[in-house]
Amino acid sequence: MxxxxxxxxxxxxxxxxxxxxxxxxxxxxxASGDSWYGIFDFTTLNGAFGRVVSGVQLNDGTLTTSTxxxxxxxxxxxxxxxxxxxxxxxxxxxxxxMINVLEHYGALRAARRLLTPLLRPLLGLPGHTGLAxxxxxxxxxxxxxxxRNLAEQGEISEDERDVFAMFQFxxxxxxxxxxxxxxxxxxxxxxxxxxxxxxxxGSCIAVMxxxxxxxxxxxxxxxxxxxxxxxxxxxxxxxS
Numbered sequence: 001m002x003x004x005x006x007x008x009x010x011x012x013x014x015x016x017x018x019x020x021x022x023x024x025x026x027x028x029x030x031a032s033g034d035s036w037y038g039i040f041d042f043t044t045l046n047g048a049f050g051r052v053v054s055g056v057q058l059n060d061g062t063l064t065t066s067t068x069x070x071x072x073x074x075x076x077x078x079x080x081x082x083x084x085x086x087x088x089x090x091x092x093x094x095x096x097x098m099i100n101v102l103e104h105y106g107a108l109r110a111a112r113r114l115l116t117p118l119l120r121p122l123l124g125l126p127g128h129t130g131l132a133x134x135x136x137x138x139x140x141x142x143x144x145x146x147x148r149n150l151a152e153q154g155e156i157s158e159d160e161r162d163v164f165a166m167f168q169f170x171x172x173x174x175x176x177x178x179x180x181x182x183x184x185x186x187x188x189x190x191x192x193x194x195x196x197x198x199x200x201x202g203s204c205i206a207v208m209x210x211x212x213x214x215x216x217x218x219x220x221x222x223x224x225x226x227x228x229x230x231x232x233x234x235x236x237x238x239x240s
């Protein structure tokens with residue numbers, strides 16, 4: 001049974017809710033890994049560039065090789081920046097293509113209907129930023145490209161764009177970076193057998209996410225303060 005539309009907005013059909021559910025799984029990293037369900041994960045399908053041989057060593061009669069990325073090492077300046085940007089193109093194109101497909105099936109309408117009551121009081125953002133928010137937790141490139149797309153289409157205002165950028169800037173790609181490099185700290189054990197990091201993974205994720213919200217609301221406060229200071233006071237005329 002479809003949800004009745006509000007104003008001139010099309011109805012949110014069951015297919016739209018299904019598309020939204022797929023988008024959440026696809027961009028959140030829930031299905032990441034080497035198992036078969038990795039086909040439903042953005043990072044897994046995005047893949048990686050091949051590596052090139054950088055050196056050959058002969059150790060105890062065994063020939064071994066070392067590899068590096070196509071960017072090489074020691075690059076700098078505009079040329080290295082060009083190669084860095086070139087490496088971002090596939091992820092950005094893939095993300096925008098998937099968002100256009102999901103938008104066609106109503107995922108953004110469903111996100112707007114579901115997330116606006118939550119994101120408005122929490123971050124001051126409309127619900128259709130939900131997919132970009134979820135994507136930014138896994139990839140900074142996805143979050144940035146989707147946010148720019150929303151801003152260029154007029155879906156979010158300049159202030160909302162700044163607040164959303166602040167949310168993403170703090171602990172960027174939180175899930176990917178934390179589980180890819182930070183989670184190893186929880187396996188460290190001191191010489192006396194005690195755990196080096198006396199905290200759980202869940203508590204650390206909660207702290208990062210809460211502070212992202214705090215940072216976004218600090219930006220909201222700064223924007224409100226600036227608007228109050230730059231507001232033009234009413235002109236009063238003196239009576240002759």
